[in-house]
Amino acid sequence: MSQDEAGVDLETSLGYLLKEASSALRAAMEAVLRPLGMTVTHYSCLELLAQRPGLSNSELARGAFVTRQSMNVLLQALERDGYVTRPAEAPVGKVLPARLTPRGRRSLAKASAAVRSVEVRMLSGMTDAEQSAAYAALQSMIRSLQTPSS
Amino acid sequence: MSQDEAGVDLETSLGYLLKEASSALRAAMEAVLRPLGMTVTHYSCLELLAQRPGLSNSELARGAFVTRQSMNVLLQALERDGYVTRPAEAPVGKVLPARLTPRGRRSLAKASAAVRSVEVRMLSGMTDAEQSAAYAALQSMIRSLQTPSS
DNA sequence: CAAGGTATGTCAGACTGCTGACATGAGTCA
DNA sequence: TGACTCATGTCAGCAGTCTGACATACCTTG
Numbered sequence: 001m002s003q004d005e006a007g008v009d010l011e012t013s014l015g016y017l018l019k020e021a022s023s024a025l026r027a028a029m030e031a032v033l034r035p036l037g038m039t040v041t042h043y044s045c046l047e048l049l050a051q052r053p054g055l056s057n058s059e060l061a062r063g064a065f066v067t068r069q070s071m072n073v074l075l076q077a078l079e080r081d082g083y084v085t086r087p088a089e090a091p092v093g094k095v096l097p098a099r100l101t102p103r104g105r106r107s108l109a110k111a112s113a114a115v116r117s118v119e120v121r122m123l124s125g126m127t128d129a130e131q132s133a134a135y136a137a138l139q140s141m142i143r144s145l146q147t148p149s150s
Numbered sequence: 151m152s153q154d155e156a157g158v159d160l161e162t163s164l165g166y167l168l169k170e171a172s173s174a175l176r177a178a179m180e181a182v183l184r185p186l187g188m189t190v191t192h193y194s195c196l197e198l199l200a201q202r203p204g205l206s207n208s209e210l211a212r213g214a215f216v217t218r219q220s221m222n223v224l225l226q227a228l229e230r231d232g233y234v235t236r237p238a239e240a241p242v243g244k245v246l247p248a249r250l251t252p253r254g255r256r257s258l259a260k261a262s263a264a265v266r267s268v269e270v271r272m273l274s275g276m277t278d279a280e281q282s283a284a285y286a287a288l289q290s291m292i293r294s295l296q297t298p299s300s
Numbered sequence: 301c302a303a304g305g306t307a308t309g310t311c312a313g314a315c316t317g318c319t320g321a322c323a324t325g326a327g328t329c330a
Numbered sequence: 331t332g333a334c335t336c337a338t339g340t341c342a343g344c345a346g347t348c349t350g351a352c353a354t355a356c357c358t359t360g
Contacts, residue, residue, distance in 0.1 A: 009201055014285060015175055015269045021288045022172035023215040024295040025165055051160055058338060065173040070317045093325050094338045119165045125290045135164060137284035138171045140275045145174040208308060220347050243355050244308045
């Protein structure tokens with residue numbers, strides 16, 4: 001087995017490195033969330049609702065980077081299991097504002113601590129200046145990519 | 151619709167920003183690869199083979215951040231359609247080294263140009279120094295995350 | 301040399317998330 | 331007011347990926 005050959009172009013690509021970092025972060029989050037019976041999207045949904053109560057299904061989907069269809073499936077399960085509540089009828093339009101139940105809040109507390117430990121570990125080798133630089137760089141990439149190419 | 155409310159904790163999290171950037175990159179890549187009938191993993195496989203001919207199924211899987219089972223499904227399809235060749239029997243052990251066919255190389259050429267344009271766009275707003283800083287930061291994150299927490 | 305551990309390729313089943321599609325409600329403009 | 335556009339919630343079908351499992355080949359270690 002050739003464990004690690006000399007790096008080529010892919011190794012110098014920021015895009016590839018971004019994917020690698022994101023993949024590592026996701027794997028680390030899955031590892032700590034699995035014992036709690038949670039997926040990353042599941043956790044993201046709860047965390048979003050804790051920080052911004054009343055978000056709609058579509059808003060949650062955007063915040064968790066999935067489609068609103070996928071988020072809808074998740075929300076229905078969370079509602080069925082009593083982690084989240086949504087009014088039976090929309091107070092205005094079709095938008096159904098979702099909120100955490102006490103049970104949802106308890107469930108999130110554990111997950112939140114686990115995820116925070118992952119983030120702390122991820123940042124452990126970086127100075128504050130490096131973190132700021134990374135923050136600015138990532139925001140710049142996002143801004144450039146959001147502009148449609150065509 | 152509350153388009154963009156005041157940012158909260160999530161907005162200041164490097165982990166969240168990393169996920170956002172990765173998601174934006176993936177979406178941009180999918181957008182340019184779709185007209186070519188290619189998925190991101192599909193492209194990644196071809197690109198890896200172009201830069202390191204003879205990679206095995208498992209090595210390709212690691213390089214594309216999927217399981218070896220998933221990569222195997224893809225490789226079989228690519229082999230069936232004549233983009234890739236693998237020897238019928240392993241020259242040594244069970245490892246089957248894969249190689250691009252001329253057809254695979256032609257297919258990759260178009261995709262590669264499309265993906266490169268995305269990366270150029272992503273980096274358009276950053277100076278060389280910022281790119282270097284981002285590079286170092288991402289590598290640091292990867293290194294810290296690869297160390298198991300337990 | 302035998303035994304355990306590790307890595308590989310592959311098959312099968314299950315699942316998650318996505319695309320496509322529809323009806324409905326809200327804002328916009330002539 | 332009526333037509334148009336856009337966003338939302340939801341249903342159905344599909345593609346890609348994952349987990350689980352098995353047989354096999356290499357590499358250590360006693």
